[in-house]
Amino acid sequence: MKLYYFSAVGVLLSMSLxxxxxxxxxxxxxxxAKDANAQYLQPNSLSTIPQGKFGDxxxxxxQLFVNSxxxxxxxxxxxxxxxxxxxxxxxxxxxxxxxGAYMAYPAYxxxxxxxxxxxxxxxxxxxxxMNGKAxxxxxxxxxxxxxxxxxxxxxxxxNQFNVAGPVPEMSDSDLLKGGxxxxxxxxxxxxxxxxxxxxxxxxxxxxxxxxxxxLAYSVERGKLVYQAHCQACHGDDGQGVKMAEVSALPPLWGxxxxxxxxxxxxxxxxxxxxxxxxxxxKSIQLTVQQAWDVAAFVNAHERPQDPRYKxxxxxxxxxxxxxxxxxxxxxxxxxxxxxxxxxxxxxxASK
Ligand code: HEC
Ligand code: HEC
Numbered sequence: 001m002k003l004y005y006f007s008a009v010g011v012l013l014s015m016s017l018x019x020x021x022x023x024x025x026x027x028x029x030x031x032x033a034k035d036a037n038a039q040y041l042q043p044n045s046l047s048t049i050p051q052g053k054f055g056d057x058x059x060x061x062x063q064l065f066v067n068s069x070x071x072x073x074x075x076x077x078x079x080x081x082x083x084x085x086x087x088x089x090x091x092x093x094x095x096x097x098x099x100g101a102y103m104a105y106p107a108y109x110x111x112x113x114x115x116x117x118x119x120x121x122x123x124x125x126x127x128x129x130m131n132g133k134a135x136x137x138x139x140x141x142x143x144x145x146x147x148x149x150x151x152x153x154x155x156x157x158x159n160q161f162n163v164a165g166p167v168p169e170m171s172d173s174d175l176l177k178g179g180x181x182x183x184x185x186x187x188x189x190x191x192x193x194x195x196x197x198x199x200x201x202x203x204x205x206x207x208x209x210x211x212x213x214x215l216a217y218s219v220e221r222g223k224l225v226y227q228a229h230c231q232a233c234h235g236d237d238g239q240g241v242k243m244a245e246v247s248a249l250p251p252l253w254g255x256x257x258x259x260x261x262x263x264x265x266x267x268x269x270x271x272x273x274x275x276x277x278x279x280x281x282k283s284i285q286l287t288v289q290q291a292w293d294v295a296a297f298v299n300a301h302e303r304p305q306d307p308r309y310k311x312x313x314x315x316x317x318x319x320x321x322x323x324x325x326x327x328x329x330x331x332x333x334x335x336x337x338x339x340x341x342x343x344x345x346x347x348x349a350s351k
Contacts, residue, residue, distance in 0.1 A: 038203030041156030061148025093204025100205030105178030118178030222297025253301035255344035300332035
């Protein structure tokens with residue numbers, strides 16, 4: 001069995017990062033095609049979260065996850081809630097469920113020889129998807145979201161392998177690391193069936209990889225898909241719908257959504273998400289081609305700046321955008337405008 005987590009190395013690496021350099025914590029997930037026969041973990045219902053201090057952390061994590069707007073202005077800079085992308089309170093298979101994620105960290109990344117802990121991965125979604133400010137390492141927000149994720153993963157595994165009893169409690173510092181480590185306490189009944197590798201790749205983790213479209217994706221065709229299948233909920237201007245000042249249907253572009261550093265801005269990641277999960281409430285309804293086209297249309301609109309931007313769109317594009325995205329390219333709304341050049345602010349002061 002490989003040892004994935006070397007804390008000394010982690011400490012050294014984080015010390016060598018200069019204060020101004022934002023670490024890249026948004027590694028593209030290794031997306032795999034969906035297996036129609038896969039069995040997904042079934043975590044316990046939330047009503048079984050125990051009383052007491054540990055249970056309170058789990059409950060708090062759930063609340064921050066579904067109503068992230070309570071962190072607006074402290075850690076959250078847009079109108080989104082975590083649950084808008086990690087659907088069904090982070091439980092939905094193939095919508096990047098928390099139980100799948102938890103067991104995959106700490107994750108070792110060959111590219112820059114860095115180890116990402118679970119809390120660091122969450123920090124990434126605060127910085128980019130929530131256009132916010134990452135909570136400090138070890139903060140209550142990170143502990144509680146980690147506790148909630150751990151509780152989903154552990155109760156799901158215990159159910160799958162008929163392990164009785166309550167989910168074992170864990171210290172805050174261990175919760176923050178994630179479940180992919182040799183000293184992670186798992187019952188024998190589970191480790192005898194699934195090795196560490198298998199646990200990092202639980203079926204339903206991430207967004208399933210969509211096959212390539214037949215034709216190169218097109219923003220123009222995507223606009224027609226958008227009008228037919230998305231506009232009723234997300235608005236003709238992509239701004240979603242607010243009720244009583246709360247975003248009931250989330251915005252897809254503009255100042256109030258994920259920024260140019262977020263995974264969802266990549267056409268392939270958005271296509272994976274959309275094909276599987278949108279239009280909401282219906283089973284898969286778009287063709288593969290339509291999913292790619294509409295993902296391109298959505299992501300060819302201006303949004304908050306990439307937090308790694310240092311004053312030059314072309315440089316940011318060259319350094320961080322060597323993938324399927326529209327940063328540094330013409331805007332769908334006005335092709336004379338280069339996307340990134342009129343971006344909205346990152347982590348704006350709340351209204
Ligand atoms: C019936 C209403 C409805 C329709 C139609 C719909 N969506 Fe959504 N969409 C939602 C809701 C609600 C969420 C948030 C999900 C949640 O919180 O559980 C969402 C979330 C999203 C997100 C992630 C969050 C964000 O704001 O970026 C994207 C991207 C998205 N939808 C794209 C689309 C696309 C593209 C289409 C058309 C193919 C579409 N949606 C159709 C209701 C809808
Ligand atoms: C706009 C959509 C969106 C929102 C909102 C969002 N995320 Fe994510 N999240 C993603 C995407 C996309 C990925 C996968 C990244 C990739 O493949 O590049 C991801 C990945 C993750 C992962 C790792 C998943 C894995 O299996 O490795 C965790 C954990 C996570 N997000 C937690 C959060 C938390 C906590 C919040 C709220 C503070 C949040 N996310 C808000 C889109 C979102």
